[in-house]
Amino acid sequence: MTESKVPDIIIGRMPMYLRALTRMAEEGKTITSSQELGTRLGLSSAQIRKDLSQFGEFGKQGTGYNIDFLAEQIRRILKVDGLWEVALIGIGHLGTAIANYGGFVDRGFQVAALFDNQPDIIGKQIGRLTVQPMQTMVEEIRHKKIRIAMITVPAKVAQQVADACIEAGVRSILCFAPTSITTPKGVRVEYSDPVLHLQRMTYYLQS
Amino acid sequence: MTESKVPDIIIGRMPMYLRALTRMAEEGKTITSSQELGTRLGLSSAQIRKDLSQFGEFGKQGTGYNIDFLAEQIRRILKVDGLWEVALIGIGHLGTAIANYGGFVDRGFQVAALFDNQPDIIGKQIGRLTVQPMQTMVEEIRHKKIRIAMITVPAKVAQQVADACIEAGVRSILCFAPTSITTPKGVRVEYSDPVLHLQRMTYYLQS
DNA sequence: TAGATTGTTAATCGATTAACAATC
DNA sequence: TAGATTGTTAATCGATTAACAATC
Numbered sequence: 001m002t003e004s005k006v007p008d009i010i011i012g013r014m015p016m017y018l019r020a021l022t023r024m025a026e027e028g029k030t031i032t033s034s035q036e037l038g039t040r041l042g043l044s045s046a047q048i049r050k051d052l053s054q055f056g057e058f059g060k061q062g063t064g065y066n067i068d069f070l071a072e073q074i075r076r077i078l079k080v081d082g083l084w085e086v087a088l089i090g091i092g093h094l095g096t097a098i099a100n101y102g103g104f105v106d107r108g109f110q111v112a113a114l115f116d117n118q119p120d121i122i123g124k125q126i127g128r129l130t131v132q133p134m135q136t137m138v139e140e141i142r143h144k145k146i147r148i149a150m151i152t153v154p155a156k157v158a159q160q161v162a163d164a165c166i167e168a169g170v171r172s173i174l175c176f177a178p179t180s181i182t183t184p185k186g187v188r189v190e191y192s193d194p195v196l197h198l199q200r201m202t203y204y205l206q207s
Numbered sequence: 208m209t210e211s212k213v214p215d216i217i218i219g220r221m222p223m224y225l226r227a228l229t230r231m232a233e234e235g236k237t238i239t240s241s242q243e244l245g246t247r248l249g250l251s252s253a254q255i256r257k258d259l260s261q262f263g264e265f266g267k268q269g270t271g272y273n274i275d276f277l278a279e280q281i282r283r284i285l286k287v288d289g290l291w292e293v294a295l296i297g298i299g300h301l302g303t304a305i306a307n308y309g310g311f312v313d314r315g316f317q318v319a320a321l322f323d324n325q326p327d328i329i330g331k332q333i334g335r336l337t338v339q340p341m342q343t344m345v346e347e348i349r350h351k352k353i354r355i356a357m358i359t360v361p362a363k364v365a366q367q368v369a370d371a372c373i374e375a376g377v378r379s380i381l382c383f384a385p386t387s388i389t390t391p392k393g394v395r396v397e398y399s400d401p402v403l404h405l406q407r408m409t410y411y412l413q414s
Numbered sequence: 415t416a417g418a419t420t421g422t423t424a425a426t427c428g429a430t431t432a433a434c435a436a437t438c
Numbered sequence: 439t440a441g442a443t444t445g446t447t448a449a450t451c452g453a454t455t456a457a458c459a460a461t462c
Contacts, residue, residue: 009429015406016387023362023386033443040387045443046431053445061444062438079409086405097304098401103385107402108409147412148405155230172408174401178310179230180223180247188411190404194305194381195314197397198293198355199222201379202286202315204395205354216453240419252419253455260421268420269462 010051014074016041017048021071033064080108087146087170089161090153091116091124091131094176098150099126109148113140134164141168148172155179162189217258221281223248224255228278240271287315294353294377296368297360298323298331298338301383305357306333316355320347341371348375355379362386369396 020040024032034045034052041048052058052070055077059065075081086104088095088111099111116122117134124131132140141149149165151158151173158177165173166187173189175181178196183189227247231239241252241259248255259265259277262284266272282288295306295318306318323329324341331338339347348356356372358365358380365384372380373394380396382388385403390396 007429011410012407014410015403018406019385019400019403020387035443040389042387042389044431046433047429049443049445050430057445059444060438061436062442064443077410078406079412079414080406082414084405084409084412093304093307097300100300104402107385107406109402109405148408150401171412172405174404174408176401178226178314180227180249182247182249188408190408192399192401192404193226194357194383194399195311195316196222196226197381197399198291198316198379199225199285199287199314200219200397201355201381201395202291203218203221203284205286205291205378207286207289214453242419251455253457254453256419256421257454264421266420267462268460269418271419 006054010054011078013043013051014078017051018071018074018078018080021067021074025067025071030067031064032067032070034059036064075108078108082108084109084148085112085144085146086110087113087115087137087141087149087165089115089134089137089149089151089165090176091121091126092152095152096126098152098176099129111150112144112146115140134161138164138168141165141170146170148174150174150176152176213261217261218285220250220258221285224258225278225281225285225287228274228281232274232278237274238271239274239277241266243271282315285315289315291316291355292319292351292353293317294320294322294344294348294356294372296322296341296344296356296358296372297383298328298333299359302359303333305359306336318357319351319353320344322347341368345371345375348372348377353377355381357381357383359383 020037034048037048038045058070058073086109088099091114099114104110114126114129114131115134115137116131122131122133147170149170151161153161155177158175158179159181162173162181166183171187174192175189176192178193181189227244241255244255245252265277265280293316295302298321306321311317321336321338322341322344323338329338329340354377356377358368360368362384365382365386366388369380369388373390378394381399382396383399385400388396
């Protein structure tokens with residue numbers, strides 16, 4: 001009966017809180033407050049307390065929040081206290097940069113398989129991984145029980161690659177191609193398109 | 208008196224509309240409707256009509272919207288009908304991928320200067336650009352009157368790089384480092400952190 | 415014309431904020 | 439203790455949706 005669903009918009013802010021807490025810990029801090037977190041993130045302290053209260057009581061009146069403790073709770077809530085294997089499809093410039101990126105593992109993710117369909121890219125070695133041909137993708141994702149894919153292919157083929165990923169069992173897709181893709185219920189998509197962010201800012205610039 | 212400010216959240220959706228329209232045009236379509244756009248983007252048709260009505264009347268009753276015309280209007284509204292020069296700071300794996308990315312120009316942006324502080328990276332040639340040392344950054348950005356920067360440096364130095372950019376005249380920053388940065392009023396920041404997107408989706412996955 | 419779709423209004427829904435008792 | 443900050447309630451604010459006259 002207290003089973004009310006946490007709003008998506010709050011789930012969307014939790015990773016920001018986790019990131020800020022991680023930075024604070026790196027800076028050697030051990031305690032923070034909703035006020036301090038809010039200032040860092042440009043949010044009100046009330047909003048941060050309200051958001052966190054959706055999941056439990058993590059603070060102490062008069063003192064604030066223990067940074068390590070709160071970070072650990074948020075990791076547990078978001079289920080990033082383990083390590084998710086992620087498939088990466090499209091090993092061009094961007095895909096290569098992502099495959100080489102060292103910042104995934106300590107935030108809960110590991111690139112576990114690379115795919116492309118270009119003959120000159122297949123077989124390429126990146127770290128401990130070898131780029132595999134697209135034809136093997138569905139079987140490989142299914143076999144490894146991978147649930148998350150990052151798609152860095154051209155916009156034109158993003159939908160069909162996404163479809164294949166979903167067929168193979170993927171349930172979360174991070175799409176880097178500048179296009180929207182449609183997915184059946186139960187499959188989430190998020191988009192990472194830097195140009196979208198740039199275009200959001202030019203409106204406010206005086207040309 | 209009708210000078211009411213357009214909500215940020217609507218400005219944030221306009222680039223999505225533009226991207227969808229561009230894809231439709233590529234597919235050879237010439238006309239669309241709020242209904243069709245909504246289906247593609249996962250939004251209600253009412254919301255799309257309401258958003259567009261903030262800026263004018265772009266459609267025809269009974270017919271819908273001319274895709275090329277509406278796209279052009281949105282480009283004008285967002286001020287991406289020209290070409291903004293952008294500085295890119297931090298030429299590691301990700302910075303290199305971004306410098307090589309071909310998808311900026313036809314969406315209103317051009318990477319116009321590259322900076323890094325690593326001796327083995329300075330002088331590197333990417334396309335028609337040469338990586339310049341950080342020491343020259345402020346002068347160079349000021350001289351070229353660049354207003355937009357993309358920051359792909361480690362989190363630890365992101366704030367100081369941002370500060371230098373702002374000193375040089377930058378007013379919009381796209382931060383790829385996994386950290387929040389604070390800026391004075393009048394300077395906008397957006398963040399591109401793929402891990403944030405991934406962490407938003409794991410909550411909904413059954414582990 | 416008949417059918418379709420816009421632009422807009424009013425109603426609904428949901429998110430944010432202000433305020434404060436509880437308490438460390 | 440006195441000061442500080444939480445968790446929560448109620449009030450406010452803003453965004454979304456439903457509905458429809460206007461009209462192509």
